[in-house]
Amino acid sequence: MGRDREYSEQRLIQAVGQILARDGFGGLGVNAVARAAGVDKVLIYRYFDGLPNLLRAYGEGADFWPTVDEVLGSDIDAVRRLPPEQRVEHVVLALLEALRNRPQTIEILAWEAVADNALTRTLANIREQWGRDVIARVFPDAREHPDDVLALANLMVAGFQYLMIRARKSPAFGGVDLRSEAGWERIRQAIRFACRA
Amino acid sequence: MGRDREYSEQRLIQAVGQILARDGFGGLGVNAVARAAGVDKVLIYRYFDGLPNLLRAYGEGADFWPTVDEVLGSDIDAVRRLPPEQRVEHVVLALLEALRNRPQTIEILAWEAVADNALTRTLANIREQWGRDVIARVFPDAREHPDDVLALANLMVAGFQYLMIRARKSPAFGGVDLRSEAGWERIRQAIRFACRA
DNA sequence: CCAACATGTCACCACACGGTGACTTATAGG
């Protein structure tokens, strides 16, 4: 209850994460966030000039997205020595694991799929930039960009992101059990299958 | 203004489709539907016992999902003569085209990704059954089910469905332009690439 | 010490939503 602006701001930012994890993005609202933070909602307007900016502050603070290093692993050179298809396989599978450990990020991805606001646009831009960075790191010489392989990688990333989003509400998709590790192993296997062939 | 229950019911059902196309599933509500239908909202309760049942009536009426024949084409035997990978390619690409022509279906898919209600569950079940039917038709002898290929097909279907959903709100994904025919041709090419290899 | 300012509290507004009861009016069956 200390009269401390910094503290109140942090409470609000953390409350966004709590609500995101507990209720999903649908539960995000001025009243709900303020309630979860144990703080008056008027402070959202005073300190952040409204909910969008608070969300932006949350987005900038949390580690929404894996770093480029996290998906490339410690030994980048080893990845670069692989044939192009297996480089892609490595990155796609690593991204899949990274996202499975970030429920709030999946929540935001779901949000991006259905809404278009300041936060989702910002985060989408960050991710697009991230994608370009990864490609640049994995394929250093611009001439060898294997367009088909990259497009396929995109499609597979889109695919498992969608499955992660759906898993929150639906138990299965097309016969694949989204709630069991076996189901996700099938998905990984499909990615390997596509990249090996 | 004729005093005709049948007519009013049809107006309401059609209004659901209009709102879906114009405002998306977020605009679906008792007030909005009644307003679009030019009908009092109390009739939604009287005739359909609430919005969920009205949505169900809409879902049963419209051709949300392509028929099995639409994606298999007129000559099923010709498809069956193809090698398994190309059978999958044919079906996946046909489904992609079929869905691109059904904006309301894409809207519902987006809804399914973020909500869990009577309508989305019903439609999800219909689609799961549809998927099983297609597999049974394309791979008549149960022994030869190529599990990896099917899982990959699932992943690709999930992928382009996600891209269709995102296209409504985002102009691009991972460097692929979702608003141009060239971008979608890249996606088709990726599907062919995966199935040919 | 005291005044000025920042921090926090509270009550309130307008609005849109889902939902319902009471009413009027047209239509059809005896």
Place this chain on the structure above:
DNA sequence: CCTATAAGTCACCGTGTGGTGACATGTTGG
């Protein structure tokens, strides 16, 4: 023709939302 019933209209309620103005209280610099 007349009455019962279905079809349609309207006003209203409670609730939750985003948003704001007015107030009280703690902290800090002159």
